[in-house]
Amino acid sequence: MNRAILLIITIIIAFFYSCYGPKYRKGLTEADSIASVNPQRAMAMLDSIKHEMADAPENEQMYYRLLCIKAQDKAYIKHTSDSAILPIVEYYETEGDKNLLSEAYYYAGSVYRDLNDAPQALEYYHKTLDITSDNKIPQKGHLYFQVGNLLLNQALYNQAIDMYQKALRLYNIQNDSINTIYTLRNLAYTYNKAEKKDSSLVYYQKAYQLARQTKYKHVKIEVLAQMASVYIEKKNYIKAKECLSPILNKPDSIELSPDYCMALKICMNTGQYDSAHFYAKELLTVGTVYAKQTASRYLTELALKEKNYNNAEEHLKQFNKYTDSVKIITATESVNRMNSLYNYKLREKENLMLKAENANKKLILTIVISVSFIIFVILITYVYRNRQKLERLGRLRKQLYEQSEEYVRQNKEKIQELEQELKRTSDENMLLIERIEQQRADLILANQTAMRKQARNESSKNRIAATDIYKTIQDHIKKDKVITPKEWETLDRTVNQEVNDFKDNLYSYHRISQHEYHICMLIRLALSPTEMATLLGCTTSAISKARRRLQEKFFSDNGTAKDFDNFINSL
Incomplete structure (x- = not known):
């Protein structure tokens, strides 16, 4: 019951806040509106109003700082520290515009994603999902996609597949072709990593068919290359060659290292040794350390086939050298993955969702009674806070007056009046004399206190000046x-x-x-x-x-x- 009441209070406050919430200057709202489609221009607009932010209200200053992080993220500028985002998250959690809290959480997740801190990134992305309404389809689609990427990088393949499937459903509803292609591609890659190669090829085919219908040719090439890799793993070299041939025939559009490496494997396994020799030599020039390791191994095999043992020995040395480098890189990656591996508790998450559903059912039963109670609570809170504010203002004004020269002057006049009254009072009226003396003493003490405060302030000013x-x-x-x-x-x-x-x-x-x-x-x-x-x-x-x-x-x-x-x- 208490939780239901608190939830209703939150909903009503959020409603009033959305209707009568803070307004922002035009430059901020314009920069926000174009940040996703033209982040460079948004960054320039934000930079042009930077000097205005020094005197801006706190809510505009924090909105400006959030937009700067948003524009950088949209421009693919990698975040290098969490020092800028954390105060923003704290502000919107405690007192800022709650409509911007989901964005603050999302970009906190993006910052930790760039810092390779998967647990923190996932925590903030889940917080964003928890407060993002279901009608915000594009935002939820991107969130599921980002969570899927993080889980994939942590080798949590089944959980990553679930996130990508959710993203895919939302992108399909929105008819978002390019994001659908990327999600299909990542799904296919994840199925392959999970040793479900048939499912992987199904999703690659879907991604390829959709990519052919778009103007994004580089996406089609990426999908073809990854399909070729799966076919090589399945030892279906004919299909692998069919996927790779369109890419190799357009050398201006390929990433030489991975594609040449696949071409080398196909040639070695289909007996095309001259072509294999060509790709291996090329990889020693343009390849990554992994590709050079593969090239050296195959060059060793080719030399041995040709009975050129001197060359075989040289290539074997190169292979051992690159193998040592790969071991170092692999060990480093393993340590990083172990340090950041996120213990994704799916069962606990499901339990939380069930609890939320039950809470919603209880909410429906109690909402009629609760609304009247909430209105009463809001009114009482408003009256109480308004009274506190008036009392605080009264104390402030009294404090200022009791340190002023005017206060001291008026007290001196009252002291003189009391002294005159004492002279006129007969000695028999001891009670009146005592009362007047007490009033006089109180006024003298008040003046002494005021003058001490004035002297203290003057003394502190002099000490600071020194x-x-x-x-x-x-x-x-x-x-x-x-x-x-x-x-x-x-x-x-x-x-x-x-x-x-x-x-x-x-x-x-x-x-x-x-x-x-x-x-x-x-x-x-x-x-x-x-x-x-x-x-x-x-x-x-x-x-x-x-x-x-x-x-x-x-x-x-x-x-x-x-x-x-x-x-x-x-x-």
């Missing part, structure tokens, strides 16, 4: 230079050493971006908007807007940027 980082900043202002990331770290440490819990106090009132926090530190240094703009590499107008925006964030009113400066100096 530090090396402050002198560095003043030098940057003179030379029109921006603060480096390392200098920001130093400034952060210095400010929080001299102003106790400056950052914690600030964040306890409201969460802000790193750029906004930098502005708050510079305000504490009593720098002018012009000086801040120099250090941050932006315009004075941008600084003023950011300060006004911060005032609205913290106080929800139309106060000025100067009001926010006073608040920062009071911490």
Whole structure:
């Protein structure tokens, strides 16, 4: 029951969020719309608005960072680190636009795919599948295809076949010819690796027939080459030669190493030794280390057939050398595979799916009662949070007022009034005298507290001004230079050493971006908007807007940027 209620709450919040969720500037949405079809142009568009992102709201900054990763992925630029994607995933999991969470998970999977971390990649791809609706056919098709590739690389062939079959069904529904061909090709390859060669050839034939109907000639060549490889393994050299001949007759369209290697095997097994000699020699020039190993072995056999024992000895030495290299590569690949092998728990996954189905059935039974309860909970939550917000604003305003010169002045006036009242009060009225004395003492203590805070703030300002980082900043202002990331770290440490819990106090009132926090530190240094703009590499107008925006964030009113400066100096 509790799980059903929580699920309903999530659905309703997601609905309202989708209707009234955050809006993004045109440049971001345009870059997103073309990222899949023209990633280079999308990357150029994102680069052109990079400078705008420094002052953008946090939701736009995170959307921009996600789009940069998306465009790079679509442009086949290999990811080399997970440092950029992890903060994005955390943001959309906790507070960001939930409509973008599936994309954040997907590109996290793509990052770990490029880092050869199969377990992490599969985890994020499965998370994406779990929150991607069934009507999003293209996205689900690509997800199943990616999961199939990862499972294939981990030698989990049966599981990979299942994923490719699911992808194939979705691509067929969508009439997506090119992705259907690639999925058929990968299915065929996986069946071959699983020692199901007849099934492999069936899917290769399907891929080849479909490829012939498209303009993607290179795909047809790839399929033919892989079919030839299967026929060679089945020792059906006639069929293998039929597949390979169209490729070898168009040398500008082939990958020489694998195709020459297959041609060599066909020639050796059909007694065409002159042709075999030609391909073997070619492979020693253009082949991979695996192909050179094969070429050396067959050249040794040919030399022995010709009773040319000197050549046979030389080729045998070459074969042993390449064999040692292959062993090293194979051992490295085996270690990598063992380190990243994903323990794919299919039975557990099926159990989770059954539990989800049962939960859905229970959901249907409880939804009528739950909706009214959810509305009540949402209303109570709204009232409670609104009350908390008003109380927080009240505390903030009171804190600022109790540190102001106006507060001290008014207290002094009240103290004078109480002293006059004391003079007018007779000595017999001890209760009144005691009450007036207590009020007077309270006001004196309040003034002393306010003046101590003012003195403390002035003292911290003076101490900061005596530090090396402050002198560095003043030098940057003179030379029109921006603060480096390392200098920001130093400034952060210095400010929080001299102003106790400056950052914690600030964040306890409201969460802000790193750029906004930098502005708050510079305000504490009593720098002018012009000086801040120099250090941050932006315009004075941008600084003023950011300060006004911060005032609205913290106080929800139309106060000025100067009001926010006073608040920062009071911490």
